[in-house]
Amino acid sequence: MNAPPDPQDRAPAERQGFWKRFSNSLDAGRQAYVADLKEVFGRAALDAAFWDDLEATLIAADKDLAAQMDARSRDLNLEGAPAVVLVVGVNGSGKTTTIGKLAHLLRREGRRPLLAAADTYRAAAIEQLRLWGQRAQVDVIAHQPGSDPGAIAFDAVQAARARGANPVIIDTAGRLHTRTDLMEELRKVRRVLQRLDPQSPQEVLAVLDAHVGQNSAQQVKVFQEAIGLTGLAVTKMDGSARAGVVLSIEAELSVPVKLVGIGEGLDDLNRFDPGEYLDALLRMEEAT
Amino acid sequence: MFESLTERLDQALKKLTGRGKLSEADVDAGLREVRLALLEADVNYKVVKDFVASIRTRAVGAEVMDSLNPGQQIVKIVDEEMVRLLGDRAPMTYAPSPPTVIVLAGLQGSGKTTTAGKLALFVRREGHRPLLVSTDVRRPAAMEQLEVLAKSINAPAYAPRGTDPVKIARDSIAEARRVNADVVIVDTAGRLQVDEDLLIELKAITDAVPSQHRLLVLDAMTGQQAVNVTSAFQQTISLSGAILTKMDGDARGGAALSLRAVTQTPIQFVGVGEKLTDLEIFYPDRMASRILGMGDVLTLIEKAQDQVDASQAQAMEKKLRAGRLTLTDFMEQLKQVKKMGPLEGIIGMLPGAGKIKNLAGALPDDDQLKQMEAIILSMTPTERERPETIDGSRRRRIARGAGTDIAAVNRLIKGFQQMQQMMKQMGKGRGIKGLPFDPAQLLKG
Numbered sequence: 001m002n003a004p005p006d007p008q009d010r011a012p013a014e015r016q017g018f019w020k021r022f023s024n025s026l027d028a029g030r031q032a033y034v035a036d037l038k039e040v041f042g043r044a045a046l047d048a049a050f051w052d053d054l055e056a057t058l059i060a061a062d063k064d065l066a067a068q069m070d071a072r073s074r075d076l077n078l079e080g081a082p083a084v085v086l087v088v089g090v091n092g093s094g095k096t097t098t099i100g101k102l103a104h105l106l107r108r109e110g111r112r113p114l115l116a117a118a119d120t121y122r123a124a125a126i127e128q129l130r131l132w133g134q135r136a137q138v139d140v141i142a143h144q145p146g147s148d149p150g151a152i153a154f155d156a157v158q159a160a161r162a163r164g165a166n167p168v169i170i171d172t173a174g175r176l177h178t179r180t181d182l183m184e185e186l187r188k189v190r191r192v193l194q195r196l197d198p199q200s201p202q203e204v205l206a207v208l209d210a211h212v213g214q215n216s217a218q219q220v221k222v223f224q225e226a227i228g229l230t231g232l233a234v235t236k237m238d239g240s241a242r243a244g245v246v247l248s249i250e251a252e253l254s255v256p257v258k259l260v261g262i263g264e265g266l267d268d269l270n271r272f273d274p275g276e277y278l279d280a281l282l283r284m285e286e287a288t
Numbered sequence: 289m290f291e292s293l294t295e296r297l298d299q300a301l302k303k304l305t306g307r308g309k310l311s312e313a314d315v316d317a318g319l320r321e322v323r324l325a326l327l328e329a330d331v332n333y334k335v336v337k338d339f340v341a342s343i344r345t346r347a348v349g350a351e352v353m354d355s356l357n358p359g360q361q362i363v364k365i366v367d368e369e370m371v372r373l374l375g376d377r378a379p380m381t382y383a384p385s386p387p388t389v390i391v392l393a394g395l396q397g398s399g400k401t402t403t404a405g406k407l408a409l410f411v412r413r414e415g416h417r418p419l420l421v422s423t424d425v426r427r428p429a430a431m432e433q434l435e436v437l438a439k440s441i442n443a444p445a446y447a448p449r450g451t452d453p454v455k456i457a458r459d460s461i462a463e464a465r466r467v468n469a470d471v472v473i474v475d476t477a478g479r480l481q482v483d484e485d486l487l488i489e490l491k492a493i494t495d496a497v498p499s500q501h502r503l504l505v506l507d508a509m510t511g512q513q514a515v516n517v518t519s520a521f522q523q524t525i526s527l528s529g530a531i532l533t534k535m536d537g538d539a540r541g542g543a544a545l546s547l548r549a550v551t552q553t554p555i556q557f558v559g560v561g562e563k564l565t566d567l568e569i570f571y572p573d574r575m576a577s578r579i580l581g582m583g584d585v586l587t588l589i590e591k592a593q594d595q596v597d598a599s600q601a602q603a604m605e606k607k608l609r610a611g612r613l614t615l616t617d618f619m620e621q622l623k624q625v626k627k628m629g630p631l632e633g634i635i636g637m638l639p640g641a642g643k644i645k646n647l648a649g650a651l652p653d654d655d656q657l658k659q660m661e662a663i664i665l666s667m668t669p670t671e672r673e674r675p676e677t678i679d680g681s682r683r684r685r686i687a688r689g690a691g692t693d694i695a696a697v698n699r700l701i702k703g704f705q706q707m708q709q710m711m712k713q714m715g716k717g718r719g720i721k722g723l724p725f726d727p728a729q730l731l732k733g
Contacts, residue, residue: 090509090537091534092396092507094396123401123433124433125429127433128427128430128432177537178538181655209507212509212510213509213510214328214511214540214542215330218538236395236480238483264396
């Protein structure tokens with residue numbers, strides 16, 4: 001089996017700073033939004049339709065800039081022997097890709113992560129994580145398709161202890177938050193981890209697709225109630241100026257955004273920095 | 289699906305249906321609520337504006353205001369306008385000279401590969417021979433994923449490694465001839481609507497192979513971006529339709545309601561679950577009546593006819609009429625209901641379903657069904673036929689045999705007796721044709 005081409009190869013010359021790339025990627029979406037606002041404000045009369053449209057434009061932007069992004073802790077808690085990062089989310093939000101990139105990020109910081117392929121449901125999900133493991137040069141613990149996710153989590157923690165790896169990052173199958181039975185499966189994985197170490201999992205990250213609108217809040221709420229979240233990873237931030245809903249979620253449900261992803265390359269994940277994010281969002285002279 | 293929108297619209301419209309006469313101000317107040325409900329459901333604001341305006345124009349006309357029940361008239365208008373918004377049915381068509389080529393495109397994680405597998409199963413059920421083709425050379429293991437799906441339904445797959453997507457697409461026609469397939473389903477890599485390089489690649493893929501269908505696969509939970517995404521793909525490859533995925537979640541309907549109106553792209557299928565059989569044809573009228581809480585009895589009947597063995601159903605019906613239901617039958621029924629998919633989905637199709645809250649907790653889940661089966665299998669044939677003979681010591685024995693406690697056995701027997709009672713009351717066939725019983729009745733028990 002041959003490894004697919006690394007998307008990084010697409011434009012090696014253009015490897016810029018992460019937030020600069022993020023800002024560039026926003027232009028198309030942001031321009032559309034600014035155009036909508038301009039249309040609303042450019043009218044002659046401030047009639048009822050004006051206020052209706054203004055309200056609608058603001059709702060459409062999914063954006064609540066007033067959302068407080070106060071000094072929340074956005075650091076990943078990786079204290080443990082090993083620390084465990086459990087990654088959850090709905091189908092197609094980008095869990096496996098985020099884990100591959102996170103493994104690379106942590107390795108560059110001098111850590112030795114170990115990946116656990118606990119998505120035993122989706123076809124070839126294990127294979128996908130293995131390939132990311134190769135790219136990021138980290139080991140992957142996997143069983144057969146259809147096997148018990150809890151057992152894989154258990155084996156991965158044991159393997160990390162034996163090899164001195166830290167942290168263990170666990171990939172789980174995508175599950176719509178409306179599936180109560182699958183939420184129970186996640187709780188079981190958590191119970192297994194807690195039996196090995198009461199502090200575990202140190203991090204439970206929900207992966208959110210930035211293209212999902214108002215539904216994100218519901219997703220976070222349900223995952224939060226089912227297993228308790230320590231943070232969010234927002235993916236596919238490129239191309240969407242309207243990820244502001246994530247910030248309202250942070251304010252409303254008190255789950256901090258810890259990671260953002262802007263592409264499919266190894267380097268396209270970073271820790272979330274509110275200052276840089278707002279700067280990138282508000283660099284209006286480029287959009288207008 | 290769309291429960292929260294259904295609930296909000298129901299509240300908004302109740303204000304109009306609850307009274308005899310309506311003033312223009314009443315109508316405006318009601319429509320404002322409708323408007324907010326739609327905006328909160330992520331429906332595109334221009335769509336909402338036009339939608340509400342056209343309802344208002346029709347609703348304040350003399351014909352409605354002076355009618356006996358203006359509220360009902362308005363609900364009817366909302367229903368009609370919603371059907372119009374959702375567009376016409378876009379039936380699946382096949383090329384007169386095979387192969388029929390279907391290209392699937394969309395954002396990362398929208399569900400293209402899974403949908404390709406579902407679509408293969410769908411066309412095969414229509415009597416065709418699909419070939420699954422992967423041009424996704426980018427995402428790790430995307431090709432393996434398609435191959436695994438193909439294998440699970442015994443369909444051929446074409447996913448050559450180490451070549452470029454355009455060549456794979458071009459060569460897929462020859463491959464289809466070789467394996468004697470008459471429908472070619474081309475899966476493509478996920479790409480963002482703002483990624484120009486990849487949109488150009490997508491265009492090249494569709495140029496390389498003549499396609500009857502170019503379908504956008506879109507996550508039903510997509511927010512306000514749905515319109516931008518669709519427009520970008522529309523401009524690139526002139527979409528013939530769209531497939532909305534993950535409709536089994538609690539998406540609010542924004543994507544479904546905005547797509548057609550803004551981009552003229554008809555919705556062709558909806559994905560309603562993780563299994564490969566979970567793909568449904570999209571019917572705008574049925575969807576509108578589901579959104580308005582009027583249920584979708586037609587789809588329910590079709591599902592029942594698909595899944596329930598007709599002769600079995602007839603035998604069951606006879607027993608029911610005679611009031612001679614046994615625990616073995618009870619078990620059979622639960623299994624048949626299970627075959628139709630998650631109970632929540634079935635209930636969602638019943639009229640007024642939006643009003644039943646917290647259903648999930650009230651329904652037996654897979655584990656409970658397994659336990660019920662174990663209990664019934666631990667009974668002697670006589671006990672299954674005549675549950676009234678099960679006394680205390682028999683209950684103890686059954687509980688031990690099923691590895692559970694007496695309380696669980698008691699619950700099952702009690703539930704069964706209640707159902708038997710209900711069936712007798714139902715008397716002469718008021719149930720849905722094809723279903724041996726009325727699921728709504730069963731669940732009240």
